[in-house]
Amino acid sequence: MNSISQKAMRAWVGLGPRFLPFADAASAEVPLSRLLRLSLVQVSVGMSLVLMVGTLNRVMIVELGISAGLVATMIALPVLFAPFRALIGQSSDTHVSVLGWKRVPFLFNGTMVQFGGLALMPFALLVLSGGGAAKDYPVWIGQAAAALSFLLVGAGVHTTQTVVLALATDLTSEDRRPKVVGLMYVMLLVGTIASALIFGHLLEEFTPGRLIQVIQGTAVVTITLNGIALWKQESLKRMTAAELAAPQPSFRDSVRRYMQGEAARRRLVAVGLGTMAFGMQDVLLEPYGGEILGLSVADTTKLTAALAGGGLIGFAAASHVLSRGADAFTMAGLGTLVGILGFAGVIAAAPAGSPMLFAAGVIVIGAGGGLFGHGTLTAAMNYAPEGQAGLALGAWGAIQATAAGLGIAVGGLLRDAAMSIGALEGLGAARGYMIVYATEIVLLLATFAAMSSLFRPAGNQSTRG
Amino acid sequence: MDNLDDPNRVWPTGLTIKESEALHRHVIDGARVFFAISVFAHLLAYIYSPWLK
Numbered sequence: 001m002n003s004i005s006q007k008a009m010r011a012w013v014g015l016g017p018r019f020l021p022f023a024d025a026a027s028a029e030v031p032l033s034r035l036l037r038l039s040l041v042q043v044s045v046g047m048s049l050v051l052m053v054g055t056l057n058r059v060m061i062v063e064l065g066i067s068a069g070l071v072a073t074m075i076a077l078p079v080l081f082a083p084f085r086a087l088i089g090q091s092s093d094t095h096v097s098v099l100g101w102k103r104v105p106f107l108f109n110g111t112m113v114q115f116g117g118l119a120l121m122p123f124a125l126l127v128l129s130g131g132g133a134a135k136d137y138p139v140w141i142g143q144a145a146a147a148l149s150f151l152l153v154g155a156g157v158h159t160t161q162t163v164v165l166a167l168a169t170d171l172t173s174e175d176r177r178p179k180v181v182g183l184m185y186v187m188l189l190v191g192t193i194a195s196a197l198i199f200g201h202l203l204e205e206f207t208p209g210r211l212i213q214v215i216q217g218t219a220v221v222t223i224t225l226n227g228i229a230l231w232k233q234e235s236l237k238r239m240t241a242a243e244l245a246a247p248q249p250s251f252r253d254s255v256r257r258y259m260q261g262e263a264a265r266r267r268l269v270a271v272g273l274g275t276m277a278f279g280m281q282d283v284l285l286e287p288y289g290g291e292i293l294g295l296s297v298a299d300t301t302k303l304t305a306a307l308a309g310g311g312l313i314g315f316a317a318a319s320h321v322l323s324r325g326a327d328a329f330t331m332a333g334l335g336t337l338v339g340i341l342g343f344a345g346v347i348a349a350a351p352a353g354s355p356m357l358f359a360a361g362v363i364v365i366g367a368g369g370g371l372f373g374h375g376t377l378t379a380a381m382n383y384a385p386e387g388q389a390g391l392a393l394g395a396w397g398a399i400q401a402t403a404a405g406l407g408i409a410v411g412g413l414l415r416d417a418a419m420s421i422g423a424l425e426g427l428g429a430a431r432g433y434m435i436v437y438a439t440e441i442v443l444l445l446a447t448f449a450a451m452s453s454l455f456r457p458a459g460n461q462s463t464r465g
Numbered sequence: 466m467d468n469l470d471d472p473n474r475v476w477p478t479g480l481t482i483k484e485s486e487a488l489h490r491h492v493i494d495g496a497r498v499f500f501a502i503s504v505f506a507h508l509l510a511y512i513y514s515p516w517l518k
Contacts, residue, residue: 099487113498137512145505
C-alpha cells in the first residue's frame with residue numbers, strides 16, 4: 001500500500017461511525033422515514049426517464065435538428081439493457097464483500113454510471129447536432145458519444161432500480177410490502193411529473209448553454225438523491241473467512257433454481273403480456289385525442305396527466321386492499337379487467353365523438369395499469385425465494401421494462417400498418433388506433449387467462465377472513 | 466501511530482483494517498470513474514467549442 005492510501009486509511013478508521021454509511025444494527029422494523037429515503041432513488045430514475053424519453057426527444061428533433069430516426073434509436077438504446085436486470089439482481093444476491101454488503105455497492109456503481117451518462121450527454125448531443133466546431137469532425141464521434149451516454153444512463157437506471165427494489169424487499173416483511181411498493185410507484189410518478197414540468201420550464205428559452213446546465217444539473221441531483229437514499233441502509237455484517245471463501249452459485253444455477261419456484265415462468269409471462277398491453281397506448285394517447293377527437297395540445301397534455309392520475313388511484317387502491325390481506329395476483333388480475341373496461345370506453349369514444357368518455361376511459365386504463373403493476377411487483381417481492389430477492393426483482397424488472405419498450409414500438413408500428421393496408425376502411429382515420437386498442441384488449445384477456453390459475457381466495461395469508 | 470498490521474483489531478469506527486480497505490476501494494473507484502468521465506466530457510466540449518473560442 002502506498003503512503004497516500006495509508007494516510008487515507010487512517011482517516012477512515014479515525015472517523016466516528018456516525019460518518020460511515022452503515023445502518024444501525026438491524027431493528028425489528030425499519031422506520032418509514034428510512035424507506036421514504038430509499039424511495040428517492042425512484043425520483044432520480046423518473047427524472048432520467050422523462051429527460052430521455054420526453055424532454056430530449058423533443059429537444060433533439062426540434063432545437064438540435066437531429067433526424068427523428070436517429071433520435072428514436074438513441075431513446076431505444078436503454079431498453080436493450082433491460083434484460084441485464086436479472087443478471088444485476090443475481091450478482092447483488094451473490095455479492096461477497098468483507099463489509100457484508102450486497103446491495104449498496106451496486107447502488108453506488110449504478111449511480112456513478114447514471115451520473116457519468118448525464119454528465120457526458122449534453123456535449124454528446126451538441127456534437128451530434130453538428131453545431132459549433134463539431135462539423136469539422138467525423139459524424140461518428142457524435143453518434144458514438146450520444147449512444148454511449150444514453151447507454152450509460154440506461155444501465156444506471158436499470159441497476160439502481162433493480163437493486164433498490166431488492167433492498168426494499170430485504171428490509172421489509174411481507175405485510176408491509178404493499179405499502180412500500182405503493183411508495184416506490186408514487187415516488188417514480190412524482191419524479192416523472194415534477195421533472196417534466198421543471199425541464200419544460202427551464203428549457204423554454206433554448207440555448208446550448210442552458211441544455212448543458214439542465215442535463216448536468218440533473219446529474220448532480222441524481223447523485224445527491226441516490227447518496228441520501230443509500231446512506232445507512234445496509235448494516236455492517238462481519239463475514240467469517242469461510243463465508244468469504246464460500247463458492248457462489250452461477251447465474252445459470254440461480255436462474256434454474258428460481259424457475260423451479262412456484263409458477264415462476266407463468267408469473268413472468270403474465271407480467272410481460274400485461275405490461276405490453278397497458279404500454280401500447282402510451283404514445284398513441286395524445287395523437288388519438290388530437291387527430292380523432294380534435295382536442296387541442298393543451299387538452300391532450302391533460303390526457304397524460306389523467307393517465308398518471310388514474311395510475312395514482314390504482315396504486316392507492318392497491319396498497320389499501322393488499323395491506324388488508326388480499327392476494328396480490330388476484331388483484332393484478334382485477335387490474336387487467338379494469339383495463340379492458342377502460343380500453344372499451346376509449347374505443348367507444350370515437351364513434352360517440354365524446355371526449356368525456358375518452359378521458360374517463362384513460363383514467364380507468366391508468367387505474368387498471370396501477371393495480372396490475374402494483375400487484376405483480378408485490379407478488380414478485382413476496383414470492384422471491386430466500387436469498388434470491390435480487391434475481392426475482394431483476395427478472396420482474398427485465399420483463400417489465402422490455403415489454404413496456406416493445407409495447408410502445410409495436411403500438412406505433414401496428415397503427416401505421418393498419419393505416420397503410422386499409423383495414424376497416426369504414427372507421428376512417430380512427431381505424432389504426434382501433435386496431436391497437438382492440439389488440440390491447442385481446443392481450444389483457446390473454447394475461448388474465450395466463451394468471452387465472454394463480455389466483456388465491458382473499459384472506460388466505462393474513463388478517464382478512 | 467498504532468500499527469496497522471493487526472488484521473483483527475477493531476478501530477474506533479467499528480471497522481477493521483480490511484473492512485476500511487473495502488470501503489476505501491469504493492471511494493477510489495468512484496474517483497477513477499469521475500476522472501474518466503471528466504476527461505471524456507472535456508474532449509467532447511473541445512470538439513464542440515475549442516476552449517469556448
